[in-house]
Amino acid sequence: MAGRVLLSPLPLIAVLLLHIGLARAATTNPGVESLTRITLPLTEIRTPPINYPRVYAVNVTLGTPGQPRTLVVDVNSQMTWTHSYKTPAFPAVKNKINPPFYTANSSSVKFTGCKTDECSAAHYISTSLAPEEFCLADDCGYNVTLQIDDNDVMQYTAGVLGSDVLGIGGNKMVSSGPLGFSFVTEGRFANLTTDGVLGLAMVNTSTLSSLVKLYNIPKTISICIDGAAGGVLSLGQLPVALEGETLKYMALVDTTDVLVGFDMYAVNVSGAAVTGFAKTKPLNYVGVLNTAVDMTFVPLEMYSGLLTLLKESASVPTFDVQVPGMNITCYNAPSCDVTYLPTATIDLANVTLTATPQDYTFSIPTENGQCVVCFNILPWGFDNAMMIGANFLKKTWMIIDAEKKRVAFTNSKPCK
Structure with a gap:
């Protein structure tokens, strides 16, 4: 195993007062x-x-x-x-x-x-x-x-x-x-x-x-x-x-062998794709569920496949930007509109998680009125594990039953 994970990544900013x-x-x-x-x-x-x-x-x-x-x-x-x-x-x-x-x-x-x-x-x-x-x-x-x-x-x-x-x-x-x-x-x-x-x-x-x-x-x-x-x-x-909602649960998987003794909320990942291109080859990864940050970390092999497809859809040269602790792949664009990019998906046992281009990218306006567009799907130092971030969980209820070690997803109800 290439590394160890002890906490989810968390870089941040200001917040509004919240009522509980x-x-x-x-x-x-x-x-x-x-x-x-x-x-x-x-x-x-x-x-x-x-x-x-x-x-x-x-x-x-x-x-x-x-x-x-x-x-x-x-x-x-x-x-x-x-x-x-x-x-x-x-x-x-x-x-x-x-x-x-x-x-x-x-x-x-x-x-x-x-x-x-x-x-x-x-x-x-x-x-x-x-x-x-x-x-x-x-x-x-x-x-x-x-x-x-x-x-x-x-x-x-x-x-x-x-x-x-x-x-x-x-x-x-x-x-x-x-x-x-x-x-x-x-x-x-x-x-x-x-x-x-x-x-x-x-x-x-x-x-x-x-x-x-x-x-x-x-x-x-x-x-x-x-x-x-x-x-x-x-x-x-x-x-x-969600009262009265029929939920389809899937089993949480044991991560103790994959992530150095950590028992984390995770699921089996069987595939990944971007719309309009062939799927990456069938996968057998452990996908850790991470609500903390808008980033998804994937094994190098999967990252290379997805990034190749995204580069093809953008049809422009890419470059890496160094931020604290990681490199992010970006490209120059005439505007910050990313609707031309495909939808990205991750396949689980009984559900497909979806990220729109607005979810898996972020844009930095430049002084000349153009834009730097960056992908927030990043490589992780594990061969058989990934971290599914909030960018693939938008507008979807995730219900984790920790007692029975199972999880369900539904987007049939709004986030309120």
């Missing part, structure tokens, strides 16, 4: 008001100066009193983390939507001690935290790295583990832990304009698992990304929009 709705039911746990579902509007965030990459985020609060946090929704991140500092001596990250989380201003923050059972358990469950347990002073330390291949580390963040009160709407609060308080960031993590990541992976360290345990809601993620219009994230019972 909670559907309430009768109390089932003493002292805790039960919910049937938690519904959070999504906002598309574009990164300046070229308005790309595009990512999808929600607003929450953290701490007592609550400090606003804008977090990218990442269904395969094993932990929720935020840019933080413990004392003014820590260098504060800049250019974020909100100031870094100041732990000293929260009366409810707790840090996980080093060499404790909680620290060992967190590192055992969530292999993204570090290869093994380590200490930062008296606290349980962690690092999270995204590595595309053996030589290319794209981003890195490190800090200490703890817990605090996570506000998910109105007066509704949940105690979140383990939570990552990141004090050091490098690579594209350092350039994020959002405040961190909302981790919804199936492991016990994720916020999804904490919510399921606290409120006894189904371990189900329903998400519909609607591009510039934002979209919807719903946790727990199916959203109202």
Whole structure:
């Protein structure tokens, strides 16, 4: 295997304030008001100066009193983390939507001690935290790295583990832990304009698992990304929009052998194509589902085939543009209109995911009134795995049943 993946790629920009709705039911746990579902509007965030990459985020609060946090929704991140500092001596990250989380201003923050059972358990469950347990002073330390291949580390963040009160709407609060308080960031993590990541992976360290345990809601993620219009994230019972809908589920596949022990939400990929051209040869890839960013990463062989077809449809020479952590293929065009490009598709067991030219490209206007058009289908350092990004999930409800390890897709209902 050519590389290892420890977190989905997340480069970003500014976001609108979001309202979080909670559907309430009768109390089932003493002292805790039960919910049937938690519904959070999504906002598309574009990164300046070229308005790309595009990512999808929600607003929450953290701490007592609550400090606003804008977090990218990442269904395969094993932990929720935020840019933080413990004392003014820590260098504060800049250019974020909100100031870094100041732990000293929260009366409810707790840090996980080093060499404790909680620290060992967190590192055992969530292999993204570090290869093994380590200490930062008296606290349980962690690092999270995204590595595309053996030589290319794209981003890195490190800090200490703890817990605090996570506000998910109105007066509704949940105690979140383990939570990552990141004090050091490098690579594209350092350039994020959002405040961190909302981790919804199936492991016990994720916020999804904490919510399921606290409120006894189904371990189900329903998400519909609607591009510039934002979209919807719903946790727990199916959203109202899908009630009564007949869903065709397919099994999630085991990724532990492919992605270094990670149990991620993934499906089998059998083919890929662009309209008007022959399909690439039949495939047998594991496709990791990634809601965080408008990029799809594919094996080199598949990338070469798709890129050849896209180059043929554009009928112009291409060139590579270096951005932090990766090369993106682009070409010069007389305008930013890309409707002449074909539709791209990825075939799964019982559904075909579709990306329009507007979904799998982004455009950079030039001073002479022309345009640089770039593809956001990128190579990944794995021979038999790919990461299906938000650009192939637009205007489609994706329902992940983590308990039964299955997933369904439907575009019969709007993203609301």
